[in-house]
Amino acid sequence: MAEYETEAETLLLACFRRFAAFAAQERTGRENMAQAQKHLYAVLGNALGLYWHTKEFPDVLDRLYKQYEVPEVELGRNPFMRLARLTLRQPNATAEVGKSQLQRCAAVLRYAAECDIQADAFLTFISEQGGMVRCARLDAENHPSPERNRAERQDRERLAKMRQCARQLRDRTLTQRLTDPGLYMVLIEVAEGGPRMLGYSPTDERGARRIPMPRQDL
Numbered sequence: 001m002a003e004y005e006t007e008a009e010t011l012l013l014a015c016f017r018r019f020a021a022f023a024a025q026e027r028t029g030r031e032n033m034a035q036a037q038k039h040l041y042a043v044l045g046n047a048l049g050l051y052w053h054t055k056e057f058p059d060v061l062d063r064l065y066k067q068y069e070v071p072e073v074e075l076g077r078n079p080f081m082r083l084a085r086l087t088l089r090q091p092n093a094t095a096e097v098g099k100s101q102l103q104r105c106a107a108v109l110r111y112a113a114e115c116d117i118q119a120d121a122f123l124t125f126i127s128e129q130g131g132m133v134r135c136a137r138l139d140a141e142n143h144p145s146p147e148r149n150r151a152e153r154q155d156r157e158r159l160a161k162m163r164q165c166a167r168q169l170r171d172r173t174l175t176q177r178l179t180d181p182g183l184y185m186v187l188i189e190v191a192e193g194g195p196r197m198l199g200y201s202p203t204d205e206r207g208a209r210r211i212p213m214p215r216q217d218l
Contacts (some may be wrong), residue, residue, distance in 0.1 A: 001057065008060050011050040015087040018042040023090070041123055044105060047087040048112055049119030051080075078143065080113070081106040104136045111139035162187070162198040169195045183208055 022039035025032045054061035061083075064070075070086045073079050084106040088097050097105070108126070112135070117125045129135050144152075166189065167173060178184050178200065185207055186200040 001060075004053070004057050005060050005063075008050060008054055008064065011046050011053060012064060012087065013091075015043050015046045015050070016089070016091050018046065019088055020090055040105075041126065043087055044109060044112075045119050045122040047083055048109060048117070048122050050087065051083060051109070051113060052118060078103070078106045078110055080110040083109060104132060107136040107139040108132050110143070111135045114139075114142070159198075163189070166196040166198045168193070169197050173197065185211070 018039050022036050022043060025036035025039060050061070065072075065082060065086060068086055068089075068091075070082055073081050081103065084102050088102060088105060112122060112125060115125070126132060126135060129138070167177075169188065174186065174197065177197075178186075180202075183203045183205070184200050185203045187198040189196050189198050
């Protein structure tokens, strides 16, 4: 057990050193962002190594969490957030990356771990997958957040209610209902029974810009 603890501490210290290099490069400006990214990848690679090293003896990692006062993750959240908070920091400081970047790093770690990627293959894996942003997006698809699940459920319920209130579109139906001057966005569903208006709402020039330009032959 002592040997496992020593190796775990070695991996964590490697994370700290690389993170310090990452923070230093990032502070110098955008011209060094590529170099900073290399250090960030190295931190995550070492963090992944720490995860696999302590997989058999999770108490070793728990002691490091307690030593550096890393709080537990809320139920339903990404458990790798705790590992990200432990490793993306300097020894006696809290994590110095922003919340969104911390969440992205945690997502990348979870995605790599679930793909059974070892630390020495981490950089190649990230490159082959298209970078950190894409890996985080793939992780989000595998693990939708509670907020996303709730939003999607609300969207489905709202669309179901709109279908219940839908009006069959016949001649002048739209023009008779949309009487106030201004721009409108209209949601129309085309089905076997013909087009139906599900709903409409006033908009402005900004909203209108999101509508694709119609083809000239329509």
